[in-house]
Amino acid sequence: MIEFSAISPFVIFFASIATSNMILNNFLGMCSYLTISSEYKTATGLGKAVTLVIVVTNVINWLVYHYVIVPLNIEYMRYIIFIMVIAALVQIIEMAMDRYLPDLHANLGIFLPLITVNCAILGSTLFMIIRLYGFWQSLLFGIGSGLGWWMAICMLAAIRERMARAKLPPGLAGAGITFIITGLMALAFIGFSGIFTIQ
Amino acid sequence: MAEILQTIGSVTGISLVLAVIISLAEKWLNNYGQVNIDINRGGRTFTTEGGRSLLSTLSEQKIFIPSACGGKATCGLCKVQVLSGSGVILPTEIPYLTAQEQKDNVRLSCQVKVKNDMAILIPEELFNIKEFVGTVEELRDETHDIKLLRIRLPEGETVKFKAGQFMQFYTKPYGKVKETVFRAYSIASPPSDNTHIDLIVRLVPGGLATGYVHQALQVGDEVRLSGPYGDFYLRGENADELIMIAGGSGLAPIRSLIYDITEKGLDHKIRFFFGAVARRDLYALEEMAQLEKQNPNFTFIPALSNPADGDEWEGETGRITDVVARHLDGAEGKEAYLCGSPGMLDACIAVLNSKGFSDDSIFYDKF
Incomplete structure (x- = not known):
């Protein structure tokens, strides 16, 4: 049993990119990862939006869990509450972005509602609760998870863009080859295992 | 029992807090104050509340930009040239705009949010588009799923259109549908009959507007229309x-x-x-x-x-x-x-x- 709360936040940061990557090790957030990865430009837009939302929701959900859910003794309702908090936050982030960062909103705006139901977001929140992370650990875990997700979708999109004109066996085209590439990337990432252990 | 009540109370309280936060955010972040809209370089100006789409802001001022999809960026009809005051073209609009239109900053007005003073250009004939509240005079079953809807305009009002153009038809809330939707229907009556509008509506399974016409509408009901719109009309000069x-x-x-x-x-x-x-x-x-x-x-x-x-x-x-x-x-x-x-x-x-x-x-x- 690992003593999670003793791990340095920076170790968690690097581990959540390399050895505990949201996509390549935990296979979370696959729906948008598979569907929005045919073009590098949109993939990186979605990656930025996911990173932003993961960081903000991790921080807010950590505060909500420790200062609201635990004192009220309603831990078993946490899934519903986390989802409500995520949905509300995404709404507010979208409104604020539209107001103050209209250019960024023009790029990311269409992805934000999509992200509300991305399981990497809820997954990140639940991991930090299950592993009893402290505040700084949760913050860096959020940043790392987001960056890791962003990196993974960008890698896949770059490969798929280069592959666009390749001749594939008809049965493999589309989703088939995408799963194979993801699997190979995940295998490559096993090479990092052992450097850090956080799960 | 106490535990159940406490849980219900806690979850309700949390939802309430979130709802209040969103409402406040909406009020504070989505409040763009009074903005001035200038149409056709001084042709018409008005002041209004910001925060909504350009399409609905204009229709509130009785300026009707054609739109068939009701503001979902799927029909590409509600184009307006924006001279100043809009942000960049959104990815949702690009499929409907030619390279030249993008250069001229033509936008889909349903996708442009009014946040500050704006100057826009719209074709003069759009000012001729009027809104009518007519009365259903006849509802005839043409086939098992197609109805002809004959609408009489109010006493003294006439409509001038070219054969082939379309009207926008606004539904009222009915049954489980709580909102007003609008859809485009071509005019089936000839322009010579300028006190009536005939529409032909086929029932689309699950369709909000067609369901309204087929299931809720009765002879004698009032219906709201705007138009005419569209550039589908007879050319014919060079054809026999x-x-x-x-x-x-x-x-x-x-x-x-x-x-x-x-x-x-x-x-x-x-x-x-x-x-x-x-x-x-x-x-x-x-x-x-x-x-x-x-x-x-x-x-x-x-x-x-x-x-x-x-x-x-x-x-x-x-x-x-x-x-x-x-x-x-x-x-x-x-x-x-x-x-x-x-x-x-x-x-x-x-x-x-x-x-x-x-x-x-x-x-x-x-x-």
Whole structure:
């Protein structure tokens, strides 16, 4: 049993990119990862939006869990509450972005509602609760998870863009080859295992 | 029991707090204050509350930009040239804008949010678009799923339109549908009858507006319309034969066009191909026969793609594209007017192109 709360936040940061990557090790957030990865430009837009939302929701959900859910003794309702908090936050982030960062909103705006139901977001929140992370650990875990997700979708999109004109066996085209590439990337990432252990 | 109540109370409280936060954020972040809109370089200016789409801001000022999809960025009709005050073009708009339009900063007004003072250019004729509250005079079942809706304009009001144009029809909340939606329907009556509007509405399974017409609307009800819109109308200067092709409720604008041509005594030869699946989907046969008598240049060619047993059909059979292909030879001196589903339009355009029709001699509304 690992003593999670003793791990340095920076170790968690690097581990959540390399050895505990949201996509390549935990296979979370696959729906948008598979569907929005045919073009590098949109993939990186979605990656930025996911990173932003993961960081903000991790921080807010950590505060909500420790200062609201635990004192009220309603831990078993946490899934519903986390989802409500995520949905509300995404709404507010979208409104604020539209107001103050209209250019960024023009790029990311269409992805934000999509992200509300991305399981990497809820997954990140639940991991930090299950592993009893402290505040700084949760913050860096959020940043790392987001960056890791962003990196993974960008890698896949770059490969798929280069592959666009390749001749594939008809049965493999589309989703088939995408799963194979993801699997190979995940295998490559096993090479990092052992450097850090956080799960 | 206490635990259940405490949980319910806690979750309700958390939801309440979140709802309050969102409402406050909405009030604070989405409040853009008073903004000035300038239309056609000083042609008309007004001051209004910011925070909504340009399309709904303008329609509140009784300036009606055509829109068939109701603000979902799927029809591409609500284009407006924005001179100043808009942000960058959104990814949702790009599929509907040509390179030149993007350069001129033409935008889909349903996607532009009014946040500050704006200057826009819109075609002058849009100012002619009016809103009417008419009364349903007749609701006639044409087939099992198509109704003809005859609307009488209020006493003293008239509508001026070109045959082939369309109106926007606003529903009222009915049954489980709590909102007002609007959809575009082509006008089926001729322009000479300027106190009535006929619409032909086919029931779309699950459709909000078509469901309203078919299930909720009664004779004597008031309905709201705006229009006319659209650039689907008779050209005909350089043509001596008009090929008209329609399916289902697409008969509407063609009916208006044929009445108009007949009443004006134009000497174009007209062939109207009307496609349906089986006998029960055909309608307006007597009316078309009557028009054939009035206008010797007009020929009506109904075709069934899949006649049912017992239809005893002796007319054309086959898909409408095949029937058109069999009848047409060459495109010399011809123009084509189409109305139907997007799939049917694409197939018909392909056939017409293969017969030598150039794209600028084929006219249609795609919605």
